[in-house]
Amino acid sequence: MKSVEIKPxxxxxxxxxxxxxxxxxxxxxxxxTYNAYLIVDEKIALIDSVKAGYGKNLLSLVSxxxxxxxxxxxxxNHTEPDHSSELLKVxxxxxxxxxxxxxxxxxxxxxxxxxxxxxxxxxxxxxISLGKRSLQFISTPMLHWPDSMFTYVPEEKLLFSMDAFxxxxxxxxxxxxxxxxxxxxxxxxxxxxxxxxxxxxIVKKTLKAAEGLEIDMIAPSHGVIFRNNLDKIISKYxxxxxxxxxxxxLVIYDTMWQSTEMMATAITDGAIEAGIExxxxxxxxxxxxxxxxxxLEAGAVAVGSPTLNxxxxxxxxxxLTYIKGLRxxxxxxxxxxxxxxxxxxxxxxxxVLRELGTDLTVEGITCxxxxxxxxLAKCKAAGKELAEKLMxxxxxx
Ligand code: FEO
Numbered sequence: 001m002k003s004v005e006i007k008p009x010x011x012x013x014x015x016x017x018x019x020x021x022x023x024x025x026x027x028x029x030x031x032x033t034y035n036a037y038l039i040v041d042e043k044i045a046l047i048d049s050v051k052a053g054y055g056k057n058l059l060s061l062v063s064x065x066x067x068x069x070x071x072x073x074x075x076x077n078h079t080e081p082d083h084s085s086e087l088l089k090v091x092x093x094x095x096x097x098x099x100x101x102x103x104x105x106x107x108x109x110x111x112x113x114x115x116x117x118x119x120x121x122x123x124x125x126x127x128i129s130l131g132k133r134s135l136q137f138i139s140t141p142m143l144h145w146p147d148s149m150f151t152y153v154p155e156e157k158l159l160f161s162m163d164a165f166x167x168x169x170x171x172x173x174x175x176x177x178x179x180x181x182x183x184x185x186x187x188x189x190x191x192x193x194x195x196x197x198x199x200x201x202i203v204k205k206t207l208k209a210a211e212g213l214e215i216d217m218i219a220p221s222h223g224v225i226f227r228n229n230l231d232k233i234i235s236k237y238x239x240x241x242x243x244x245x246x247x248x249x250l251v252i253y254d255t256m257w258q259s260t261e262m263m264a265t266a267i268t269d270g271a272i273e274a275g276i277e278x279x280x281x282x283x284x285x286x287x288x289x290x291x292x293x294x295x296l297e298a299g300a301v302a303v304g305s306p307t308l309n310x311x312x313x314x315x316x317x318x319x320l321t322y323i324k325g326l327r328x329x330x331x332x333x334x335x336x337x338x339x340x341x342x343x344x345x346x347x348x349x350x351x352v353l354r355e356l357g358t359d360l361t362v363e364g365i366t367c368x369x370x371x372x373x374x375x376l377a378k379c380k381a382a383g384k385e386l387a388e389k390l391m392x393x394x395x396x397x
Contacts, residue, residue: 006225007156033170034083047077047160050085071097074091075100076100078147099120104145160219167223169183169223198326249299249383260336266371270384298331299331301358304349306337306339307340308345334382346366
């Protein structure tokens, strides 16, 4: 890949990681990019670096434009290694450059790289002039780490939004209007669900803080740059951060000897009868990345596990642990599962769902060994009841 001029004198100098499929547990089905940007003005600024191993590539893209030694500022918007691993290498190639980060960012970089690194600390409201343009810094703690910040260029109406609005999407194209919008929104949704979902209230606060900014381009740190139709991705972030429920019900489960699966099928049939869209998702056939993405917008979730050794099947336990961290909110739900001689799984599922604030509006269902016709009818009725309650909730909102 070559560098790409995204605005006059402003360049993408990042790296396209086509083949990464596991990003700290997130299944990146379409790879990703690590976006770094170069602003050439009277002073020259580099925004972020790239993941370990790709610094040489970044420096070679910068060299197509200017001598890296001429960089005056290196802005570190976020300390996570996918953006900062090669910062030291870049700083060595630009020995006169001043590194800039938030106080927490500076502390993180010193811990990762060298304790005596001279880093200029900035906070919201601080800015520096590059000549014709300026860089304004907006601290965005917990989006995605405590150190994170946005960098805004008012003269260009350009927001470097770090992880926010990102997508794990490898593509040879750099702009949103050059790639199928359906794919971009799909990956933006997956990214939001798996990286940002648990930060909903912070996202709302940050969107509010950014409300006053004039923006005609959002350049995130992963995926494509938004240069038109910005309202669409922003309004999606507003909906996602509010957990606005869609009329979709999920039945997520695993099974040992098909009894819990029979229950899942009956629950699904009941929901279908109620006229709602329902998705029956086995945790064996769907990775946790996909399940978290489905949960983001679904209004109701029934979760099922057979009991193994008085507890959950490990696959369901893994799913619940992941979801517990991501904290999807504003759901209706219930738990179900089969057992042999003693139960255990259903109350454990309910405990997690309660912790997530899920409204367990339908009573959980257990059955011993194989569900009989009466028990399957109960499952079907529960599926129907949950679907109807979701539709009533959406109508009332
Ligand atoms: Fe893309 Fe939180 O790093």
